[in-house]
Amino acid sequence: MSRPIHILGLGANGTESLSERAREALNAATFVAGGKRHLALVEPRQVEIFAITNNLNELATRLRNRGPDERCVVLASGDPLCYGVGVTLQRALGSEPLEIEPALCSLQLAFARAAHSWQDAAIASIHGRPAPPVLIPLLGKPKIGLFTQDGSSPSAVADFFLERGLDDYRVWVCEDLGSPTERVTRLAIQELPNRRFRDLNFLVLIRNESDGSRPGFTSRPAVPADDEFARPEGGPVLLTHRDVRSIALNRFADVPPGPIWDLGAGLGGVSVGLANQFPTREVVAVERSSTQLEYLRENRKQFEAWNLRIIHGAAPAALADEVAPAAVFVGGSGRQLDLILDLVLSRLIPQGVFVANFVGLENLAQTLVRLRLEGWSPTVTQVQISPGQDLAGLTTFVPLRPVWIVQGRRPT
Structure with missing residues (x-):
């Protein structure tokens, strides 16, 4: 049976940071591995030396094939199990052959x-x-x-x-x-x-809090109410209605890894929803209106959607240097629908998800024709929302403008 592999954490002061047990293991070693900085911290030894660079697989193989009498030591920084070489070797060799002696880590x-x-x-x-x-x-x-x-x-x-x-x-x-x-x-x-x-x-x-802590983000509905969003007092309010947002966000299922784009973000109703729905992804919101941009930033802060990155500009030019997206939402085309569809068809990754909201029949038809010509199989849903309102003590329903939601997945 082979001897254990000793993984020793070193502080900046080298061997002075080693415990007596760790120092004994190092002094008895016949094989010592470590980064160049680690090896320089221990005095030269007449033993086999393995300099760790980007060759951890080679190191794992060497240790796996060690002889029964070899005394192997691997040097690491601080705690080898805190983002250190100990994690890699534990995965490769298992825990049983390892004896780990940490030092104070950074x-x-x-x-x-x-x-x-x-x-x-x-x-x-x-x-x-x-x-x-x-x-x-x-x-x-x-x-x-x-x-x-x-x-x-x-x-x-x-x-x-x-x-x-x-x-x-x-x-x-x-x-x-x-x-x-x-x-x-x-x-x-x-x-x-x-x-x-x-x-x-x-x-x-x-x-920045006096005690170094900060209250957690107050729990909110998955799709916040419309009146929770900051908005200009006058002028157009570019915010997708809450019920429509809920359906549109539901269309982003099984999105492959990668960033998500929102083109024509307005006040950020969908952008904020996507950022909170995909907290480990980057959501890129593109908005050309300086007025809307101010409130878009405020809504990012309001809902702590910090993974939302905002670009002031118009698609497609504003996205020329961006990483190809895994999903794209189009909430407003600004009379640039052809160019936006060109962008989606050329940049969206295979199996990427495309979702768009339209209120104009011509834009809907144009999008469906383009996608089908490219071999897509898009779906379209008409959403008609009729909020209830009071009328002389009675409830009546006032229909809003219908919205068509298109969803498609780029063929492989």
Whole structure:
């Protein structure tokens, strides 16, 4: 039977951070693996050395095939089971052959420097990972701890939050934690963009409340009432009626992974609904009216739909540089329906979902013809809402303008 594999967490002070048990395992090792920084923290040893880069599968194979008398040690940062190599090796080898000795990790040290608890924080890592899928579920959380990629990460994270209207965070940028060069910088999130820090850093983000906590988002109906949305006192109110919104949102079933676009977002009735329906996705709302845009931003804040990113412009030009969507909603075409349908037919990913609301018969017919010519099998539903109203003590029904809802899925 093979000996256990020791995974040892190191602090910035190298072997001084090791427990007696961990130091004994390192001194007896015949095989030592670690990143270049970890290997540099331990004195040279006449043993087999494995430098970890992007070769974790190779490391797992080497450890799986270790000899019965080999004494294998893997070095990691802080707690190997907190976004560390220990997680990867546990998945590859199982828990039985592993003996793990953690050290203080940057997560613990950073929250200690900020003097905030971390058991109730949202913890994530963008180290070696695409940032947007990691950051979107964190938007609006009252307390966040983030393992970063490099010295540009704090600025990039701030840009991501600020672009979505989140400007009420305090941030602690914690560099080289536990080392003689440790530095902790506290600042408002608006002060972070375009600043560079040392590559070894950890972020703590706290929304602005006196005790570092924030009340949870008040529970609301899945489809809020129309009068809950901020709107201009005069001029057109570009808001899909609540009952129609409910049906339209129901059409977004089995959406494949990817962002969702709302073209002609108006006050954000559907955009907000999509953002809350898909909290781990990015919803991109395009609106060309400066007046509507102001209230669209207010409604994002009102309903804490922080995964909603707003673009001031008109489709398709405003979306030229955007990632291809997994779903598209069209609430208003602005007399650009042909161009919008061209955009949908060219950019929507295979099996992506398209939903559109129309009040004009010509736009409905044009859309159905285009989709069918492209081999789609769209469905269309006519929605006729007649709210009840009081009339001399009696209830009467006043019909609203009918709406046609088109839904289709792009063929593979």
